[in-house]
Amino acid sequence: MSVATITPAVADLLDSFENAAPDRLDAEFQRLTGALWSEGAPTALAESTVPALIALLDRAGDDRRGLLAVLLGLLAETDIQDGxxxxxxxxxxGLDRYLDLLRGGDSRSPLTLALLYLLSHFPADRDRILAAAGEAALDEEDLTRLERTLRLLDPADPDLGRCWPAPSVWSLDETERKFDQRWIRELTPEQVRANWDYDTQTVLAYTGAKAYWAARNGTPAPSKARPIDDRLRTSPSPVAADIFRRHAGALRCPGCGGAFELRDTGARCDRCATSYPIAHGILDLSAGVRDTADVADDVTADLLQKLAEMPSMGLYYESVLRPAFLRVAGSNWGDEVTWDDEDAYIAEHVRPVDGPVLDLAAGAGRWTEVLARTVGAERVIALDAGLPMLNVLRRRLADVPAVLGDALALPFADASLGAVQCWNALQAFPEDAERVIGEVGRCLRPGGTFTMMTFRFSDDPVERHFQESHHFPSRPEGMLLFDIGRIAEWLDGAGMTVQDLSGPGTFVFVTAVRR
Structure with a gap:
């Protein structure tokens, strides 16, 4: 197809992009992209313009080549997904040209990162692409992402769920491999295919987001897995149920809202005659036993067994997954927001009145620990829906009780909590975010603070596409982030007054006070 087939309007856009001054380059790229790609699909002008984009790779400056490669990859990706x-x-x-440009490149080059995203769309050319990649100086993570996106599914031996942000970051022991094999064997062939495709799209989205940021801003900060504290690898010591008694006045039965009687083996609600087990400082409100005066030994044994055999997802989350997630969701490729920044925000803005301080969706406990330093561990109680996360939290914080429970129906009495924190978690239940914030408002005492960190969608349609294209196991539809105005409306509807609503990139930091 001849380059001459492009319309005069598109020719003008290409010329404006090629010759744009540095301070106009981003705007001209957005204009060009908008003409060829809209609402997640190529426009009618895209196919005839692609040869001109490829030709422009030969004469464009380095500050434009990366953007061109990202645009070509975006057109290929969304065209394939659109059927x-x-x-x-x-x-x-243009494959031959892309491979020539890749050879001799390295992972510090924005163009190389963009080419990796572009080439990830052609699994039929896997051997040629990987051969060219072998002549480049690529980081292990970048190389294994490329290998994964080009790999075809082997139905007899599917490798699912352990590839993001890169296959190379996962090092499983025998117990974890058996855990994976067990849940994968329970899937139907259709579910295996769906999970494989979600994994592929998620790795591709990370590759694209990294490349796009690099093409606009320069080399991203190095990806560094945070060291795992050795104390988090050990089994938690048995903890008496006493650590829950100081919060007995606030805790409520999730079934009927009745008050608990706290015992050594668990918590009992006399109103509905239901008991819940406690083991290693975790109160399991997902496993109630009706019509019993105490928790049955087999229920406690089941919880202990789950704690003993849980894989180390909680450790991976904190060390590898969370920093990678902040890069995509928060546009944090340059490490503009550090852990110290998050710690400082919590220490400055959490201001509890009387009552327990809840860490809602506490995860593995890294920011529960900051909360405990800020208000005192004796005041803090943690809640999460993930047992692997709480298992790690309990190893970190022996004095903080943990509840396995539901954020949509908090097991606390009205106006019983002195403060609530929900850090890097609201996006885990995006369709129910308003309900969660409403529950926070119900449980907070007047004057108590609600502090939160979450993320908004980028205003840039390409960056937003890569955010949305992350298909984590709990979100097969793709990642859903927020609009700041909606968050403010939800807080107001829950009886809270916003004191701070800010954040760099696509971070959202929130402090609100219960009226």
């Missing part, structure tokens, strides 16, 4: 193929086929016509 087309003509635009992707046109993009593939």
């Amino acid at each position: 087309g193929g003509e635009v992707a086929a046109a993009v593939r016509e």
Whole structure:
């Protein structure tokens, strides 16, 4: 197809992009992209323009080549997902040129990162692409992402769920491998295929987001897994149920809202005659036993068994997954927001009145620990829906009781909590975010603070596409983030007054006070 087939309007856009002054480059790229790609699909102009984009790779400056490669990859990706193929086929016509540019590149180069995203769309050319990648100086993570996106599914031996942000970051022991094999064997062939495709799209989205940021801003900060504290690898010591008694006045039965009688083996609600087990400082409100005066030994044994055999997802989350997630969701590729920044925000803004201080969706406890330093461990109680996370939290914080429970129906009495923190978690239940914030408002005492960190969608449509294209196991539809105005409305509806609503990039930091 001839370059001459492009319309005069598109030719003008290409010329404006090629010759844009540095301070106009981003705006001209957005104009060009908007003409060729809209609402997640190539436009009618895309196929005829692709040859001109490929030709421009030869003469454009380095500050433009990376953007061109990202745009070509975006057109190929969304055309394939849209069920087309003509635009992707046109993009593939430049394969020889892409491979030439890749050879001799390295992971510090924005162009190389963009080429890795572009080339990830052509699994039929896997051997040629990996051979060229072997001649480049690529970081292990970048190389294994490329290998994974180009790999075809082996139905007899599917490798699911352990590839993001890169396959190379996962090092499983025998127990974890058996855990994976067990849940994968329970999937139907259709579920295996769906999970494989979600994994592929998620790795591709991370590759694209990294490349796009690099093409606009320069080399991202190095990806560094945070060291795992050795104390978090050990089994938690048995903890008496006494640590829950100081919060007995606030805790309520999730079934009927009745008050608990706290015993050594668990918590009992006399109103509905239901008991819940406690083991290693975790109160399991997901496993009630009706019509019993005490928790049955087999229920406690079941909770202990789960704690003993849980894989180390909680450790991976804190060390590897969370920093990678902040890069995508918060546009934090340059490490503009550090752990110290988050710690400082919590210490400055959490101001409890009387009552327990809840860490809602506490995860593995890294920011529960900051909360405990800020207000005192004796005041803090943690809640999360994930047992692997609480298992790690309990190793970190022996004096903080943990509840396995539901954020949509908090097991606390009205106006019983002195403060609530929900850090890097609201996006885990996006469709129910308003309900969660309403529950926080119900449980907070007047004057108590609600502090939160979450994320908003980027205003940039390309960056937003990569955010949305992350398909984590709990969100097969893709990642859903927030609009700041809606968050403010939800807080007001829950009886809270906003004191701070801010954040760099696509971070959202919130402090509100219960009226």
